[in-house]
Amino acid sequence: MTRPMTQPMTQGTTVAIDKIVPGWSAPNRERARWLLERYPQRRSALMPLLYLAQLEHGHLTDEAQRQVAELTGLTAAQVLAVSSFYTMYKRDHVGRYLISVCTSISCYLLGGDDVLEAVEIQAGAHDGETSPDGLFTVEHVECLGACGGAPAVQVNYEMIEGVRPEKARGLCDWLRTASPQVVFGDEMQALFGGQRSFDWGPSETEGAIAPVPAFGPYGSVGGSS
Numbered sequence: 001m002t003r004p005m006t007q008p009m010t011q012g013t014t015v016a017i018d019k020i021v022p023g024w025s026a027p028n029r030e031r032a033r034w035l036l037e038r039y040p041q042r043r044s045a046l047m048p049l050l051y052l053a054q055l056e057h058g059h060l061t062d063e064a065q066r067q068v069a070e071l072t073g074l075t076a077a078q079v080l081a082v083s084s085f086y087t088m089y090k091r092d093h094v095g096r097y098l099i100s101v102c103t104s105i106s107c108y109l110l111g112g113d114d115v116l117e118a119v120e121i122q123a124g125a126h127d128g129e130t131s132p133d134g135l136f137t138v139e140h141v142e143c144l145g146a147c148g149g150a151p152a153v154q155v156n157y158e159m160i161e162g163v164r165p166e167k168a169r170g171l172c173d174w175l176r177t178a179s180p181q182v183v184f185g186d187e188m189q190a191l192f193g194g195q196r197s198f199d200w201g202p203s204e205t206e207g208a209i210a211p212v213p214a215f216g217p218y219g220s221v222g223g224s225s
């Protein structure tokens with residue numbers, strides 16, 4: 001059967017959310033309902049719903065993607081095409097602290113690979129892996145848009161610039177011992193950063209996001225509640 005190019009307008013309230021995602025927490029079911037009601041085409045809610053599903057499951061499980069397909073009226077293949085394209089959708093378990101090290105050209109030229117190696121050793125996880133204690137996930141990433149402050153590192157998407165290997169080791173130790181509930185870029189920059197590309201403006205007061213991202217409006221700040 002040929003799928004129509006555009007689906008008829010479907011109000012979120014007509015989607016049987018409680019039947020499709022009965023195991024989701026009540027707040028996340030409400031967020032899903034709210035998201036679907038914001039778009040005339042429910043498939044337009046695909047990306048925020050994927051973030052929400054990721055938040056609910058801890059990462060994007062096959063089951064989570066099937067649920068999002070059902071919520072949006074898309075096929076599993078269409079959902080997978082999107083979730084596998086964007087790197088902030090995580091298909092595997094993510095540790096409490098996601099450490100992303102930029103190894104693109106500016107950072108590479110200023111020692112980004114050495115920073116990555118220092119993080120891997122100190123965190124106890126290779127690139128793309130999670131440490132056995134579940135504390136760290138390490139990944140190399142493409143340009144973070146902070147080339148003037150290379151090498152750049154992010155922890156749970158909070159930026160630190162001008163990081164050197166010895167500071168990277170200190171960062172891992174600090175995360176392990178201080179165990180902050182929410183990480184703040186400004187704090188980590190002061191403790192472990194160096195040259196900054198420019199003043200990024202007012203500080204975040206609540207921290208940006210958790211290691212499994214679903215932005216503040218969807219209720220991810222500080223965890224998965």
Ligand code: FES
Binds near residue numbers: 102108142150
């Ligand atoms: S190359 Fe690393 S932030 Fe641009």
